[in-house]
Amino acid sequence: MSEHVGLRGRAWFEALTGIKQPSTGDPGTVLASEAQIGDETALFLCVVPNPSSRFPCVRDGQVGLEEAFTLAHHLRRVIAQDREKPKARKRPVVAIVDVKSQAYGRREETAGIFFAAAASSDAYASARMAGHPVISLVAGQAFSGGFLTHGYQANRILAFDDSGIVIHAMHKEAAARITRRSVAELEELGHEIAPMSYDVRDYAKLGLLYKLLHVDDPQHPTTADIEAIRHDLIDAIQDARRGATDLSNRLQSDAAKQTRKAGIAVRTALEAQWQNA
């Protein structure tokens, strides 16, 4: 599966924007472009592998220092340009997500990748809170710190209903090692315990997804696929504009009310006790 990292992200970025190359001044690992969606222009962002990156630990599609600050750079530019515009005219942001993980490197830790990731998260959340519809399209993998840096602050998260989609806190081998299980046991457990699962249909049970999208082959989108997904994106953008700018919608779906009921109960209890403290 890992040999596909980034290919799907790149394919969908190209399909939706017509752009194949990074912007001038950007590293080879970030694709950023504005493109038409429906009757408006949106900012599309994608992190892709670059075998010749000057940071060795991002070459396979991980999110590192340059990637985080470049994402934040484009987001901050759009936020600033649209600052005076009414909410209905603030440009949507579409994060196309296909990231293996955050960069596991010494250079990155030394220069504070935690902070770079925070700056990107901040920029995504700031765009959302300013009223930009922020939509994540999970086209491949969305792992851990990579997803936190690129996409997890979105108002609406969309993902392909496909066995190649993995949204998770840690890849299977590492999670198996740390929780002292075999990979097979871990996969089995995922069917019983939804938050542990590596299957996107189980992920959908958590109530965090807006919608699962259907295409035959996410790596090779057809013209019909592209039109259909554009339609889904426009629908998500419109829904985001109608909704709150925080993440409260992630607790409001039927799936969330079922799977996240412990967390919802905590919120209710804390609210009740807060007033009297």
Next chain:
Amino acid sequence: MSQTGIIPEFVRRQSFIELDGRKRAQSLFDEGTWKELVGPFDRMESPWLPLQGVAPQFDDGCIVIKGKIGGMAAVAIALEGAFQGGSIGEVSGAKMTAALDLATKDSKTGKRTAAILLLETGGVRLQEANLGLAAVAEVISSVLALRPHAPVITLIAGTVGCFGGMSLAAGVSSYVVMTREARLGLNGPEVIEQESGIDEFDSSDRTLIWAIHGGEQRVGMGLADALVEDDAGKIKATIRGYVQADLPLEYRSEQVEFYRDRVTALDTSEQINPMSLRQRWSNKTTGGLQ
């Protein structure tokens, strides 16, 4: 010479690190003003740990205390590093987010309520995997929602340190306070060694670990604001100072161009020397009362 005169200062002071998460949080408040919310007696524990043969805890390793600091409303949220490595699960994450959101609500309606995050954590709790990761995203969002209205102060005292997703919550905080015994980073040394090999990071090299992740380095390079001694009195005074401080006009995590240029200027042909990086990056931080 009196007896007290010959007892070294470090013996007389109250260590903060020796306190557990609950006592740490309590120690920050004005005496008699605090109350714990959704405490152990409410028995809100993880529903996911028992399914996997792991004993849950009645507070899920997260302590929420509301009260006054320097006469001002504040809420402290502490992760207990001794329970499951301070990891974030559904319940502990929900406590953090809910407390931050309530502080935001009060702050927006005229009662400025600061939040102090006491972060001793390895990150997402793997037994709750995707709900932990989602909780981290929500905590980050809630920190950012509160930040324009009241200070959000991350305090990392050690010795677990702050790693994984919660390091992003530290990164978006208004201020970060650390001791020399604290560490702050996205990936811990063991994780890097496991993923990228011992040549990339030798996790047994303690000098290297502290040179990169240690509190002195993070404050020195401007990614944290105050370096404090392991002294409960001094930490309380430092936190009080930030709780009472005016809100910054710009936050560090908003200074994208400044830091992007710094990253562009890095020589990546070899590993980066932490000390020389500290010298180059020093003297630039949004926060900092000192």
